[in-house]
Amino acid sequence: MRQSRALRRVLLGLSLYLAFCTVIGCFVAGWALHPPLRPLTDDETNFVRSVAQSRNAEFADVSIVARDGVTLRAWIAHPQHGDGDAVILLHGVGDNRLGMLGSAEFLLAHGYTVLMPDSRAQGVSGGDLATYGLFERNDIHRWFDFLVAREHPHCVFGLGESMGAAQLLQSLGAGTPFCAVVAESPFSTFREIAYDRMGQPFHLGPWVGRTVLRPMVEVAFLRARWQFGVDMQQVSPENAVAVTRVPVLLIHGQIDSNIPVRHSRRIHARNPAVALWEVPNAGHCAAISTAPAEFERRVLDWFAQHR
Secondary structure, X not given: OHHHHHHXXXXXXXXXXXXXXXXXXXXXXXXXXXXXXXXXXXXXXXXHHHHHHHOOEEEEEEEEEOOOOOEEEEEEEEEOOXXXXXXXXXXXXXXXXXXXXXXXXXXXXXXXXXEEEOOOOXXXXXXXXXXXXXXXXXXHHHHHHHHHHHHOOOEEEEEEEOHHHHHHXXXXXXXOOOOEEEEEOOOOOHHHHHHHHHHHHHOOOOHHHHOOOHHHHHHHHHHHHHOOOOOHHHOOHHHHHHHOOOOEEEXXXXXXXXXXXXXXXXXXXXXXXXXXXXXXXXXXXXXXXXXXXXHHHHHHHHHHHOO
């Protein structure tokens, strides 16, 4: 009798645990694919316009239509005395193109044309889902083609941070012919960062997502595929980098608690030709604030070496 009661309790506990994982996993999938929006304001646009003018650069709002009909929007700034090269700047999740202004300023100062898009379902770009590179890799290819047709640059480079860095790396797998790219704080695969996200609320490592909360992760992936039609298993910057011939510089803060540095180490391990700068005492996407002079020098040198 006691064994029967104990078994019932175990089964009840297991049922409640699986129900909890199912509910939260469904919620997590919906939240991840619909991240918070940070719309642009007129004041922000006017501020960036004034920054471009202070750099003697022509400034314009531009847009393209993605393969699936979504309208994507961006700013483009062209210095009057440019060097003939251009850079596409890609922002992180929950942000918009304004988040890349710091990089845009020093690139404009060195003669680069800069294109600053809002990722799909972010800023004021269209789209219902943010897919962390699954759709965005083709969007980036379209922006590349737009930039070449409009500006006729000698070289087009890419610079992205966080989600934008992961999207940028995946665009290499889609055949986008950048001369070179710089990716700061990218994740290695969407599954790997999902494991991190499970443990972070408890200040624990990815082992929580791989073990105790693994059912929650699996439910989230299943819901993304069944309800939203996206296979997030395919979101893998490390796979794209493993086969690319485009020169890649990875930058990652050694104390990044959002996307730990092991993600860039995993990407680097898949392709030893990739360069990796681990920034001491830098958190998430904080190289430009922790070591601004070295960040600028490394980025400019990387682009200059691969013209």
